[in-house]
Amino acid sequence: MILAATEENISKAAAVIRAGGLVAFPTETVYGLGANALSDSAVRSIYAVKERPRTNPLIVHISEFSALSTVALVDNPTTKQQLDALKQFWPGPLSVVLPKQPGISAIASAGLDTVAVRVPAHPCSLAIIRASGVPIAAPSANAFAAISPTTAQHVADSLGDKIDLIIDGGPCRVGLESTVLSLVDSPPRLLRPGAVTKEQLSQVLGEVSSGHVHGEAETSQLSPGLLKRHYAPRTPLRFRANFDESNLPERTGLISFGEPDNRTAFYRVLVLPEDDLSEAARNLFQALHELDHANLDLILVDRCEESGIGAAIMDRLNRAVDNDVDQ
Numbered sequence: 001m002i003l004a005a006t007e008e009n010i011s012k013a014a015a016v017i018r019a020g021g022l023v024a025f026p027t028e029t030v031y032g033l034g035a036n037a038l039s040d041s042a043v044r045s046i047y048a049v050k051e052r053p054r055t056n057p058l059i060v061h062i063s064e065f066s067a068l069s070t071v072a073l074v075d076n077p078t079t080k081q082q083l084d085a086l087k088q089f090w091p092g093p094l095s096v097v098l099p100k101q102p103g104i105s106a107i108a109s110a111g112l113d114t115v116a117v118r119v120p121a122h123p124c125s126l127a128i129i130r131a132s133g134v135p136i137a138a139p140s141a142n143a144f145a146a147i148s149p150t151t152a153q154h155v156a157d158s159l160g161d162k163i164d165l166i167i168d169g170g171p172c173r174v175g176l177e178s179t180v181l182s183l184v185d186s187p188p189r190l191l192r193p194g195a196v197t198k199e200q201l202s203q204v205l206g207e208v209s210s211g212h213v214h215g216e217a218e219t220s221q222l223s224p225g226l227l228k229r230h231y232a233p234r235t236p237l238r239f240r241a242n243f244d245e246s247n248l249p250e251r252t253g254l255i256s257f258g259e260p261d262n263r264t265a266f267y268r269v270l271v272l273p274e275d276d277l278s279e280a281a282r283n284l285f286q287a288l289h290e291l292d293h294a295n296l297d298l299i300l301v302d303r304c305e306e307s308g309i310g311a312a313i314m315d316r317l318n319r320a321v322d323n324d325v326d327q
């Protein structure tokens with residue numbers, strides 16, 4: 001089920017994709033669940049396996065910048081200029097939303113006339129895309145609204161019995177999902193913060209506004225409450241600052257930025273570096289997965305500085321905490 005990222009297994013993965021199957025594979029951000037983006041039926045099975053609402057579009061992965069025009073319409077002069085300025089971030093953790101080419105499955109784009117595209121910076125994903133010869137639609141390889149996987153084992157724990165193949169390329173280097181930037185809005189709109197930061201984008205594009213990714217508002221209307229907690233563990237998760245520590249359950253875990261003051265009050269403590277937020281981002285989902293499997297009654301987590309990649313960390317934490325009790 002989990003196969004090492006050898007040349008032979010990459011060929012196997014590509015064959016599965018070409019045959020309309022599903023392959024989980026590593027990217028530099030998180031593990032993706034890939035299918036042929038040109039095939040409605042292949043893409044449909046991604047939604048089925050993840051139990052993801054069909055209103056939430058997928059990111060299409062290509063192996064090089066020059067293949068962009070096979071997926072999206074890039075003739076507009078302003079778009080061309082913007083893409084040129086963004087080239088430096090590709091391959092990398094940046095997805096851009098552009099007008100869609102008709103060949104891309106309408107299921108992948110949730111019926112929108114736009115598509116999110118990226119070139120991942122991971123040799124394994126690039127090799128699979130090249131060998132399969134098609135663009136690959138891939139959401140994070142986790143069940144809907146659960147924590148994204150940053151190791152092959154996380155994928156196996158969440159979806160293992162439902163997919164054809166998992167390629168193991170080791171732990172993901174970035175650890176948070178890609179930045180999503182819409183170029184169909186003017187000024188460009190940051191839909192999801194990530195490792196390519198708003199500060200970096202503004203530097204090359206000028207003004208960048210903020211928004212939210214397509215599908216979330218609609219979906220929360222369709223199924224109220226469902227999306228209050230996204231990226232959520234099963235164990236209750238709360239911000240430490242909002243919690244009365246005089247009355248902690250016996251099995252309370254803590255994810256702390258920097259060494260915590262009263263370590264002994266907690267059953268398990270995982271420390272993320274507060275002075276290196278890229279390293280913290282790399283280990284954040286692993287920490288959430290680990291504590292979620294430690295049979296705890298409660299997990300507390302610190303907030304971190306919201307600049308640079310800290311904005312992406314806080315975005316994921318804000319969605320992961322139990323908002324009912326935290327507001």
Ligand code: TXA
Pocket residue numbers: 027029030031032033056057058059095097109112114115116120138139140141176177178179180191192213214215216
């Ligand atoms: O790092 C990543 O982006 C990972 C790896 C596998 O590449 N993929 C990922 O996919 O995080 P997913 O499906 O979990 O998140 C895709 C996000 C969703 O929030 C979706 O709403 C947004 O991108 N999105 C996709 N297409 C869009 C579109 N046409 N317009 C606006 N938002 C879009």
Ligand code: MG
Pocket residue numbers: 139140148177
């Ligand atoms: Mg996801």
